[in-house]
Amino acid sequence: MPVIVARHAPADIVARLIREGMPPLLARIYAARGILSPQQLATDFDRLLPPAQMLNLQRMAQLLADAIAARKKLLIIADYDADGATACAVGLRALRGFGATVDYLVPNRFEYGYGLTPEIVRLAHDIKKPDILITVDNGIASVEGVAEANRLGLQVLITDHHLPGSRLPDAWCIINPNQPGCTFPSKNLAGVGVMFYLMLALRAELRERGWFVEHSPPSSPALPALTPDPSTVRRHRGPTGRGEAIVSLLLPGEGLEMREREGSFVPASGRVIRIEPNLADLLDLVALGTVADVVKLDDNNRILVQQGLKRMRAGRIQPGIAALFQIAGRDPRRASAYDMGFVLAPRLNAAGRLSDMSLGIECLATDNMGRALQIAAQLDQLNRERRAIESDMQDAALASLERMAFGDSYTLSLFDPAWHQGVVGIVASRIKDRFHRPVIAFARGNDGEIKGSGRSIGGLHLRDALDVVAKRHPDLLVRFGGHAAAAGVTLRETDFERFRTAFEQAVQALLSPADLERRIETDGPLEPGQMTLETASALDTQVWGQGFPRPCFDDCFEVVNQRVVGERHLKLRLARAGVSVEAMLFRHDRPLPSAIRAVYRIEVNEYNGARSLQLTLEHWQPAAE
Numbered sequence: 001m002p003v004i005v006a007r008h009a010p011a012d013i014v015a016r017l018i019r020e021g022m023p024p025l026l027a028r029i030y031a032a033r034g035i036l037s038p039q040q041l042a043t044d045f046d047r048l049l050p051p052a053q054m055l056n057l058q059r060m061a062q063l064l065a066d067a068i069a070a071r072k073k074l075l076i077i078a079d080y081d082a083d084g085a086t087a088c089a090v091g092l093r094a095l096r097g098f099g100a101t102v103d104y105l106v107p108n109r110f111e112y113g114y115g116l117t118p119e120i121v122r123l124a125h126d127i128k129k130p131d132i133l134i135t136v137d138n139g140i141a142s143v144e145g146v147a148e149a150n151r152l153g154l155q156v157l158i159t160d161h162h163l164p165g166s167r168l169p170d171a172w173c174i175i176n177p178n179q180p181g182c183t184f185p186s187k188n189l190a191g192v193g194v195m196f197y198l199m200l201a202l203r204a205e206l207r208e209r210g211w212f213v214e215h216s217p218p219s220s221p222a223l224p225a226l227t228p229d230p231s232t233v234r235r236h237r238g239p240t241g242r243g244e245a246i247v248s249l250l251l252p253g254e255g256l257e258m259r260e261r262e263g264s265f266v267p268a269s270g271r272v273i274r275i276e277p278n279l280a281d282l283l284d285l286v287a288l289g290t291v292a293d294v295v296k297l298d299d300n301n302r303i304l305v306q307q308g309l310k311r312m313r314a315g316r317i318q319p320g321i322a323a324l325f326q327i328a329g330r331d332p333r334r335a336s337a338y339d340m341g342f343v344l345a346p347r348l349n350a351a352g353r354l355s356d357m358s359l360g361i362e363c364l365a366t367d368n369m370g371r372a373l374q375i376a377a378q379l380d381q382l383n384r385e386r387r388a389i390e391s392d393m394q395d396a397a398l399a400s401l402e403r404m405a406f407g408d409s410y411t412l413s414l415f416d417p418a419w420h421q422g423v424v425g426i427v428a429s430r431i432k433d434r435f436h437r438p439v440i441a442f443a444r445g446n447d448g449e450i451k452g453s454g455r456s457i458g459g460l461h462l463r464d465a466l467d468v469v470a471k472r473h474p475d476l477l478v479r480f481g482g483h484a485a486a487a488g489v490t491l492r493e494t495d496f497e498r499f500r501t502a503f504e505q506a507v508q509a510l511l512s513p514a515d516l517e518r519r520i521e522t523d524g525p526l527e528p529g530q531m532t533l534e535t536a537s538a539l540d541t542q543v544w545g546q547g548f549p550r551p552c553f554d555d556c557f558e559v560v561n562q563r564v565v566g567e568r569h570l571k572l573r574l575a576r577a578g579v580s581v582e583a584m585l586f587r588h589d590r591p592l593p594s595a596i597r598a599v600y601r602i603e604v605n606e607y608n609g610a611r612s613l614q615l616t617l618e619h620w621q622p623a624a625e
Contacts, residue, residue: 001621002517002518002519002520002619003517003518003519003520004519004520004522004554004597004599004619005519005520005521005522006521006522006523006524006554007032007033007521007522007523007524008032009027009028009029009031009032009523010031013031013035013036014027014028014031015027016036016037017030017031017035017037017038020037020038021038022038023538025526025530025535026538028523028524029523029539029551032523033548033549040299041302041542043302043303043306043307043543044303045280045303045307047303048300048303048304049184049185049186049300051197051200051201051204052201053183053184053185054175054177054182054184054197055175055179055181055182055183055184056173056174056175056182057175057197057198057201058201058205059173060157060159060173060175060198060201061198061201061202061204061205062205063157063172063173064095064100064157064198064202064205065202065205065206065209065211067100067131067132068095068098068099068100068206068211069209069211071101072101072131072132073101073102073103073128073129073130073131073132074095074100074101074102074103074130074131074132074134075102075103075104075105075124075128075130075132075133075134076088076091076092076102076103076104076105076134076135076136077104077105077106077107077116077120077124077133077134077135077136077138077139078104078105078106078136078137078138078357078361079106079114079115079136079137079138079191079357080106080107080108080109080114080351080352080357081137081292081293081348081349081352081357082288082289082292082293082344082345082348082349082360083137083190083191083192083289083290083292083293084106084136084137084138084191084352084357085106085289085348085351085352085357085360085361085364086192086285086286086288086289086292086348086364087136087137087159087190087191087192087194087195087289088104088106088136088361088364088365089285089318089320089361089364089365090192090195090196090199090282090285090286090289091104091134091136091195091198091199092104092361092365093282093285093318093365094199094202094203094277094279094282095199097277098202098203098206098211098274098277099211099274103128103130104358104361105120105123105124105127105128106352106356106357106358106361107120108356109352109421109422111446113445113451113479113490114138114481114488115135115138115139115141115142115145115481116133116135116138116139116142116145116146116149116156116158117142117144117145118144118145118147118148120145121133121145121148121149121152121154122148122152124154125149125152125154130154131154131155132154132155132156132157132172133149133154133155133156133157134156134157134159135156135157135158135159135160136159136160136191136192136194136195137159137160137161137162137190137191137192137194137195138160138162138191139156139158139159139160139169139171139174140158140160140162140163140164140165140168140169140174140176140178140179141162141164141165141169141481142158142169143165143167143168143169143170145169146158146169146170146171147169147170150170155172156169156171156172157171157172157173157174158171158173158174158175158176159175159176159191159194159195159198160174160175160176160191160194161176161177161178161189161190161191161193161194161295162176162178162481162482162483163178163463163481163482163483164176164178164179164180165481168180175194175197175198176194177189177194185300186298186299186300186301188295188296188297188298188300188301188547189290189295189300189301190289190290190292190293190295190301191289191293192285192286192288192289192290192293193286193289193290193295193301193304196279196282196283196286196304199279199282200279203276203277203279207276211274212274212275212276213274280307280311281311281316282318283304283307283308283311284308284311284312284316284317284318284321285308285318285321285364286304286305286308287304287305287306287307287308287309287312287340288308288321288340288344288345288348290304290305290308291305291337291340291341291345291545292340292341292344292345292348292349294341294485294486294545294546295546295547296546296547296548297543297544297545297546297547297548298547298548302543302548305337305340305543305545306543309335309336309337309543312332312333312335313332313333313334313335315332315333317332318364319366319367319368319369319372320363320364320365320366320372320375320376321344321364322369322372323363323369323372323373323375323376324343324344324347324348324363324376324379325339325343325344326373326376327347327373327376327377327379327380328343328344328347328380330343337543337544337545341545346383346386347376347379347380347382347383348360348363348364348379350379350382350383350385350386351379351382352422353382353386353420353422353423353426354382354385354386354389354420354422354423355382359375359378359379359382360375360379362375363375363376363379386422386423386426389420389423390423390426390427390430393416393419393420393423393424393427393441394427394430394431396416396418396419397414397416397427397431397441398431398434400414400416401414401431401435409437409504410437410438410504410507410508410511410516411437411438411439411440411500411503411504411507412431412432412435412437412438412439412440413439413440413442413452413496413499413500413503413504414427414428414431414439414440414441414442415441415442415443415450415452415493415496416442416443417444419441419442419443419444420443421443421444421445421451423443424441424442424443424451424452424453425441425453425454425455425486425488427441428440428441428453428454428455429455432455432456432457436457436516436517436518437457437516438454438455438456438457438460438462438465438507439454439455440452440453440454440487440489440503441453441454442491442496444493445490448492448493448494449478449490449491449492449493450490450491450492450493450496451488451489451490452488452489452490452491453486453487453488454466454482454486454487454488454489455485455486456484456485456486456487457515457516458515458519459511459515460484460507460510460511460515461484462482462483462484462485462486462487463480463481463482463483463484463487464484464510465503465506465507465510466480466482466487466489466503466506467480468506468509468510469499469502469503469506472502472505472506473498473502476491476495476498476499476502477489477490477491477499478490478491478492520599520618520619521549522552522553522554522599523551523552523553523554524553524554525553525554525555526553526555526602528576528577528578528579531579531581531602531613532613533604533611533612533613535602536602536603536604536613537604539551539602540603540604550601551601551602552599552600552601552618553599553600553601553602554597554598554599554600555576555597555598555600556576556595556596556597556598556623556624557574557575557576557595557596557597557598557623558574558575558576558594558595559572559573559574559592559593559594559595559596560572560573560574560575560580561573562591562592564589567589568587568588568589569584569585569586569587569588569589570584570585570588570589570592571583571584572584572585572592572617574596574598574615581613581614581615582605582612582613582614582615583598583600583614583615583616583617584614584615584616584617585617585620586616592620593622593623595622595623596620596621596622596623597620597621597622597623597624598615598617598619598620599617599618599619599620600615600616600617600618601615601616601618602615603615603616
């Protein structure tokens with residue numbers, strides 16, 4: 001049975017927050033999450049960490065500004081998950097708005113594997129013929145790929161957030177908050193966050209150069225500088241929902257009508273007067289990628305996510321994201337972190353898992369709402385297929401574990417020749433949740449290799465554990481990389497049993513038996529007077545997620561009434577200290593005992609326009625006698 005423990009909320013911090021005007025319950029919740037003052041919870045855009053603090057960011061912005069001015073061909077090399085797709089879309093939209101010539105290429109995971117490999121570099125060189133490669137959400141470990149690009153005369157700009165290896169690639173420039181020497185305070189930026197910061201720095205650099213006042217193509221005669229009078233710029237919303245501008249520029253003694261195209265205003269003379277893009281319009285993409293990549297929601301990431309949600313709810317939304325909301329039957333005016341993590345992201349990720357993430361990137365990059373809806377429908381169908389494949393694989397994994405009787409093993413390494421390479425990560429996550437052990441699930445790749453995706457438990461840094469394996473057995477791992485909680489590894493199929501043993505030995509040296517006990521952290525008990533709709537509404541205003549978990553509480557209840565709804569869920573009425581409340585226990589249809597100890601969330605239930613309090617049970621066990 002899991003151990004239920006209350007998060008520690010330092011008494012002095014709780015008292016300080018209360019003195020500064022925070023209600024006692026919220027003070028306790030936030031103190032347990034490392035909040036020291038109410039100012040940390042502010043999510044105004046101007047509270048973002050300044051770009052100048054990121055190592056090499058200004059230099060990369062200057063290199064890109066030079067490249068745009070010289071009309072160099074830029075090619076974004078994307079990753080095949082939602083973070084990589086949103087990062088690519090941010091780059092495409094911003095760079096096109098700046099007037100750059102830019103395209104993208106995303107490796108098919110089944111043919112080229114992960115990152116900037118030599119093979120994908122040669123493909124990019126032969127098919128796209130770029131001058132400069134820009135990686136998003138990958139590249140920090142691509143030593144061989146960058147070497148191949150250098151050999152072919154391509155310059156490489158790396159934007160990434162993954163942990164670097166012992167050797168950095170010989171790239172033209174690298175930005176990554178986790179690279180050696182970078183003092184950027186937030187080490188938790190997602191790949192899309194790094195790309196957004198680069199676009200902020202690039203816009204500032206172009207602004208400094210006067211790029212947004214006037215730019216005349218080399219073939220055009222030099223013309224006097226013109227700056228649109230803001231009072232004369234009139235925009236109407238087109239069928240895509242995007243602003244399509246017809247602009248009147250009032251010149252001395254005349255008026256000139258211009259048409260906006262990709263952020264620029266083009267008169268009949270051919271002269272281009274560039275209007276500075278509003279990069280805040282890309283924050284819906286930034287929020288989606290940040291939540292989808294399950295990075296820690298530190299102060300800076302919460303600002304990015306909250307600002308993105310704010311724009312979604314206000315209808316300032318990219319057509320592709322609007323289409324994903326529509327196809328999922330969700331209302332963007334009520335967008336939440338849940339929508340991004342569990343509704344939109346799985347549909348995007350399905351493209352990378354089963355097909356080609358180019359489909360997801362095109363959905364996010366198009367301004368044509370009809371096309372976005374068409375792609376969103378394809379992504380939805382792929383996600384349905386993914387769920388069916390995942391269910392079959394999970395059943396096979398559980399059957400395999402029953403035969404194994406893994407007993408005292410600290411780890412679970414699973415391989416089935418029939419498994420789908422794109423879904424093993426999800427299966428690893430489900431098995432990890434069930435057995436509370438680090439899990440790596442493998443599927444067949446190419447040329448006698450198997451590719452594994454792993455998920456870890458608290459207390460074990462998975463990439464570091466794989467690094468231990470690599471050092472002890474230098475010939476065992478073909479390649480590996482990742483984070484503390486998730487990692488990928490490639491082996492030769494013939495080495496699977498050898499790896500299983502080596503991984504188990506490495507983890508046994510890093511964990512104790514106590515680490516294998518499942519612990520459920522809560523915010524302790526909730527007083528009956530605090531179990532109100534007002535409390536639930538107050539908690540709903542915050543962005544919760546990885547490293548900043550949504551509050552849950554732990555109390556004993558009398559089960560007053562229970563019935564099955566939707567064929568597999570329990571609808572309950574619970575009572576405690578004379579207060580009764582409605583509750584739901586999802587994916588459970590067996591009767592509960594008359595008294596339970598429950599871990600639960602307190603939520604606002606909206607039905608037919610009415611709002612009421614509801615508890616959602618995350619765990620239950622019989623109450624102690």
